[in-house]
Amino acid sequence: MPLLFLNEKSWGTACDPARAERAMADFVDAVRAAAAAGGSGTALVSEVDVKALEIAEGYPVNKWIGASPRNRVLWQRLRGLQGRSPVRSVFPAEDAADHLEYRHDGEVILGLGAAHFMDGIAVSLPVARQWQADRVPLERSELVEDDDGTLEMRHDTVDVRHLSAEPHLDGHLDWIRETRRQGVTTGSRIWDDQADLYPHLTFLPRVEGQLRGLNPHWVVPVRRVLEGLEEAVAAWDPATMAEPEWRTKVTPEGETRKRVCRFTDLDGETRTFDLHARFTPGAGRIHLRLVPKERTIRLAHIGGKIRPDL
Incomplete structure (x- = not known):
């Protein structure tokens, strides 16, 4: 029953409408496949409601929904999955990750970081090539206290589970099954x-x-x-x-x-x-x-x- 964290950086990038349509279809298929594997309790976690996002620059989700009957069906399937927002609503405490900062290519990235912190899976809209992988590397900065009580920032690199297309799920199925079994x-x-x-x-x-x-x-x-x-x-x-x-x-x-x-x-x-x-x-x-x-x-x-x- 994993949490699926939406990668906000994968939305609103420049691409033509046809590419955005294909990406959205792949995204819905990937999320639904993950939810089917994860079972009841799987939720799509985002900082804002998905309906408020832009699939590509100048192409909001609302416009995409109204573009065709097929898109409306895809949207209904996506909305069938439990949604939660904002991201901090699923943390064990609202300030639980305040000692951490995650970046990708030098930019602070909320959804991917939360997926790593909460041991979940990040999900992206597959427009840019960098999101077409089953794992994504992140730079993590962590505020830690030394034995003498002093605080310092430590830096390392971590990988977060990730999917933007259904085939990416194959690499995570064993982990999903084990997570569900441990929850029984x-x-x-x-x-x-x-x-x-x-x-x-x-x-x-x-x-x-x-x-x-x-x-x-x-x-x-x-x-x-x-x-x-x-x-x-x-x-x-x-x-x-x-x-x-x-x-x-x-x-x-x-x-x-x-x-x-x-x-x-x-x-x-x-x-x-x-x-x-x-x-x-x-x-x-x-x-x-x-x-x-x-x-x-x-x-x-x-x-x-x-x-x-x-």
Whole structure:
């Protein structure tokens, strides 16, 4: 759920309207792709409302919106993403970055600097060549206090994550996924974000209650096992492999226990989910079955070891 920080220096530069149109279309596609990868909570952060900006000199966003029905659709898609302004509104405290200054090519640059400070991603309108990259170097000046209490300004160079076109997102996807996983601290979040976090896994409805009531000690272990299952199924080709190359230990139940692993599937049929992965502390189990036609595995149980009814 990263924050996307608008690079104000990439707007209002000189270019012809046709180039501005292409740049705006690429920008909308890139932002929407980042938001899709980032999931709920992803926001576009800018110092002023995007509608108040100029795409190019003399070509404000309002004029672009009215230029064609396609532009209106693109604008609606962009506005579908949560927007926040000004930039300081997302800082942990309004003055949190007052000891820092970021420059690019000698100019103070707010959006890119905020993206680095807040560990987010900067997004630019791809008009100038300098913004057509997945990382942008910045000069950082930081006011620091020495051991003796004196203040001095230190200077270094840092790279900020950046995108201005959809292909730039490829270099940031692993980081985005890890950021989202680290943000999952409850079983309810696992359930609510399952489609985004684990697109190759499907869950029976009965699992919702198990996840929402998940012991806090089990949240991280369960999350890690699900991540391993997701990675395995994402690389699985059912046409050439009977089952995925598991990234976590997955074994079948013995014949005498298969009867306790039968559950009502999504289509109403009762099936055996005897394959299971383990997690600790305790005897944690995730029961599943392979669904090769859908290139997925279906999960029927997340919790303690299933005990037979007495």
